[in-house]
Amino acid sequence: MDWSGSPTLEQVAALAGVSRATVSRVVNGSPKVLPETVAAVEHAIRELGYVPNRAARALVTRRTDSIAIVAPEPDSRVFSDPFFAGMLSGVSKTLAPTSSQLVLLIEPAAGDDQRLLRYLRGGHVDGAIIISHHGRDNVLQELAQLPLPIVFSARPLGVDVPVASVDVDNVAGARTGVEHLLAIGRRHVGTVAGPLDMTAGIDRLTGYQDVMREAGLPAMIAYGDFTADGGEQATLRLLDEHPDLDGLFVASDLMATAALRVLSQHGRRVPADVAVVGFDDSVLATTTTPKLTTVRQPVEQLGARLAEILLAKIGGAQLTSPEIYDTELIIRDSA
Amino acid sequence: MDWSGSPTLEQVAALAGVSRATVSRVVNGSPKVLPETVAAVEHAIRELGYVPNRAARALVTRRTDSIAIVAPEPDSRVFSDPFFAGMLSGVSKTLAPTSSQLVLLIEPAAGDDQRLLRYLRGGHVDGAIIISHHGRDNVLQELAQLPLPIVFSARPLGVDVPVASVDVDNVAGARTGVEHLLAIGRRHVGTVAGPLDMTAGIDRLTGYQDVMREAGLPAMIAYGDFTADGGEQATLRLLDEHPDLDGLFVASDLMATAALRVLSQHGRRVPADVAVVGFDDSVLATTTTPKLTTVRQPVEQLGARLAEILLAKIGGAQLTSPEIYDTELIIRDSA
DNA sequence: TTGTAGGCGTTATCAC
DNA sequence: GTGATAACGCCTACAA
Numbered sequence: 001m002d003w004s005g006s007p008t009l010e011q012v013a014a015l016a017g018v019s020r021a022t023v024s025r026v027v028n029g030s031p032k033v034l035p036e037t038v039a040a041v042e043h044a045i046r047e048l049g050y051v052p053n054r055a056a057r058a059l060v061t062r063r064t065d066s067i068a069i070v071a072p073e074p075d076s077r078v079f080s081d082p083f084f085a086g087m088l089s090g091v092s093k094t095l096a097p098t099s100s101q102l103v104l105l106i107e108p109a110a111g112d113d114q115r116l117l118r119y120l121r122g123g124h125v126d127g128a129i130i131i132s133h134h135g136r137d138n139v140l141q142e143l144a145q146l147p148l149p150i151v152f153s154a155r156p157l158g159v160d161v162p163v164a165s166v167d168v169d170n171v172a173g174a175r176t177g178v179e180h181l182l183a184i185g186r187r188h189v190g191t192v193a194g195p196l197d198m199t200a201g202i203d204r205l206t207g208y209q210d211v212m213r214e215a216g217l218p219a220m221i222a223y224g225d226f227t228a229d230g231g232e233q234a235t236l237r238l239l240d241e242h243p244d245l246d247g248l249f250v251a252s253d254l255m256a257t258a259a260l261r262v263l264s265q266h267g268r269r270v271p272a273d274v275a276v277v278g279f280d281d282s283v284l285a286t287t288t289t290p291k292l293t294t295v296r297q298p299v300e301q302l303g304a305r306l307a308e309i310l311l312a313k314i315g316g317a318q319l320t321s322p323e324i325y326d327t328e329l330i331i332r333d334s335a
Numbered sequence: 336m337d338w339s340g341s342p343t344l345e346q347v348a349a350l351a352g353v354s355r356a357t358v359s360r361v362v363n364g365s366p367k368v369l370p371e372t373v374a375a376v377e378h379a380i381r382e383l384g385y386v387p388n389r390a391a392r393a394l395v396t397r398r399t400d401s402i403a404i405v406a407p408e409p410d411s412r413v414f415s416d417p418f419f420a421g422m423l424s425g426v427s428k429t430l431a432p433t434s435s436q437l438v439l440l441i442e443p444a445a446g447d448d449q450r451l452l453r454y455l456r457g458g459h460v461d462g463a464i465i466i467s468h469h470g471r472d473n474v475l476q477e478l479a480q481l482p483l484p485i486v487f488s489a490r491p492l493g494v495d496v497p498v499a500s501v502d503v504d505n506v507a508g509a510r511t512g513v514e515h516l517l518a519i520g521r522r523h524v525g526t527v528a529g530p531l532d533m534t535a536g537i538d539r540l541t542g543y544q545d546v547m548r549e550a551g552l553p554a555m556i557a558y559g560d561f562t563a564d565g566g567e568q569a570t571l572r573l574l575d576e577h578p579d580l581d582g583l584f585v586a587s588d589l590m591a592t593a594a595l596r597v598l599s600q601h602g603r604r605v606p607a608d609v610a611v612v613g614f615d616d617s618v619l620a621t622t623t624t625p626k627l628t629t630v631r632q633p634v635e636q637l638g639a640r641l642a643e644i645l646l647a648k649i650g651g652a653q654l655t656s657p658e659i660y661d662t663e664l665i666i667r668d669s670a
Numbered sequence: 671t672t673g674t675a676g677g678c679g680t681t682a683t684c685a686c
Numbered sequence: 687g688t689g690a691t692a693a694c695g696c697c698t699a700c701a702a
Contacts, residue, residue, distance in 0.1 A: 006482070008678095008679055008680090009679065009680065009681095010679080018688075018689085019688065019689045019690075020679090020680080020681095020689085020690095021681085021682085021688070021689060021690080021691095022687085022688060022689075024680065024681060024682090025687090025688085027680095028681085032687060032688090033687070033688085034687065034688090037687080037688085051453070051456045051457060052457070052679085052680075053394070053457075053458055053678085053679050053680075054390075054457040054458050054459060054680095055390045055391075055393035055394040055399070055458055055678085055679080055680095056390075056394050056678070056679035056680045056681085056694090057679080057680050057681075058390035058680090058694095059388070059390040059391050059394055059678090059679080059680070059681090059694045059695065059696090060679090060680050060681045060682080060693075060694045061680080061681065061682095061694090062694085064390070064459075066454075066459065075420050075423045075424050075427065076417075076420050076424065076618075078414070078420075079413070079414055079416075079417065079419050079420035079423065080415075080417060080420060080618075081414075082411075082414065082415060084414050085410050085411050085413075085414035085415060088410045088414065088441065089410050089411065092410065092441065096447070101440070101450065101454045101459075102440075102441070103438045103439070103440070104438070104439035104440075104441065105436070105437075105438070105439075106423065106427065106437070106439065112431070115436065118386065119401075119436045121386045122386060122387065122388070122389040123388055123389050123390055124389060124399075124401065124436075124459075147341070228622060232622075258622075261622070261624065264624075265624065283411075283415075287563060287567075287593075287596070289596065289599075289600065343694095343695055343696085344695065344696065344697095345695080345696095353672075353673085354672065354673045354674080355673090355674095355695090355696080355697090356672070356673060356674080356675095356697080356698080357671085357672060357673075359696065359697060359698085360671095360672090360697095362696095363697085367671060367672090368671070368672085369671065369672090372671080372672085387695085387696075388694085388695050388696070390694085390695080390696095391678090391694070391695035391696045391697090392695080392696055392697075393678095393696095394677095394678050394679065394680090394694090394695080394696075394697095395677080395678050395695085395696055395697050395698085396678090396696085396697070397678085
């Protein structure tokens, strides 16, 4: 920014015929300033096109009025899964009435964690929301210990300090999905699971396994990575190894869309031959053919809660425990 | 951030037994410091876990080492179109070797332009890349006039000052797509156009119209908004009004996927009954059935160039003219 | 090569 | 209600 022409408090004060202190008071809406003084100052501000220098302000207030939402993910994934859009939407709606600006940090290059930590530690933001983190990221522990208000979108794996987090009950959610498949008579039920370095991957798989075990049925598992590509590959493997598949629980809607495509290409009718249940109830669920039966998680609400917690922590609250929300099975046409 | 325990230059200097100035020199990699002094200082820095306070640094250097990528779009769209992922990927790859941090700003709420402008003017970033802007946004003109290095991802509509921008030749790109449809014998060729408040929408429509006019064929147009939903609605309208459609040029791959779905649901075989050409050559193009014939734009390269230009401008270069790149028709199965 | 000192633009604590 | 004045943490001539 070319600040050379940018007016300062000093200049506004001079023009308005008051002191810097008074201008500062007006800018920050202090109640105890004479209305006429306020008017004079505001006039001068408009006249000069004055804008507070946030670096200077941040230096003394130690607040930046901006919060980060961090996705330690390659951009390709962040930008293809509606899950992120929902999260972000919830967060930004909650932040809107605040003066806080939302800043999105995507992993620039794999393994370049230090850059992220430096940024967060550098005082650019007042707090951070971490979404879609992987357990293999050794960065999680460091994030959790940053002297900065932080909240995770799911219980971070491999972190041994208490942290605030918001998530749904993934085990229970998966259970309802798989139980539905059994309830409609399917017995050869497989799953396209998420990666095992993410809470959502582990827990949804656990829910599936629990139900299958209790029913005395064999588990059939293929792992995806929550991308469409990964879902496609996993479905192909599953189909190859278990041609008799008649039910499929897929750990995310995005992967489920890929599964539907694969099934169709391999001549399987859905739900007649193979019944499919997804997870998320994202916008994708209603654009597929057939429409997707899926486990809904209140993504926007989770995002909103994430933001609320962070704001509270920034305000000084000590919140360091997980919050778990319920899911709901949405029955459409695929199962 | 709880800075209370955070060490300052002063403390590092004390521990290392040198002056603040020397510590500052070491931190900033000044060449003229004795190796042993450097070692002592670096030791102290590690000892204390010192991290420079960027507000203080920004206050004096007037640089923040972070640049913004601004998408004046609702998050739902930004996060569903692979176009953004590609753009971002190109930008971040170019920025990686730099010390700059990428900050993504999404429109928090419709019409809340002032917040964005305040942020940009507030000195949080050294420059900004504006992607996917709409002409109706009266904010464009204000952005263009900000005393901040800025580059647009496309010629901004309704802006009467010269600005730097990077884009493909959308008219020519659309031409090649439509000409291909005619070349394979289609005569009832319609288009699902983009919105007319975006350069890409206007120019791709123009390309279509030019070719049709030159061929003496009637134009059949339905407008989408570059979302899957919009593409679906537009295709439905087109099909309804022109049941004899045998060719379709869709202004983006994302909308084209929706078009393929609609055509299939309405019993049209692609390409036998209706040949379809998209625009982008995003990852979506190869996941559809049939695979999409589409006009490729080098999205990552555009993003990279955008970043290069911005860095140059931040460095003081005066770049205020558009750069136009070529497209290429990628023939697959849909046409 | 290293230290001294002044200032970047704001806020906040005092007096008045 | 308003005005001095001292920080905030860092960089950078200028001196030494």
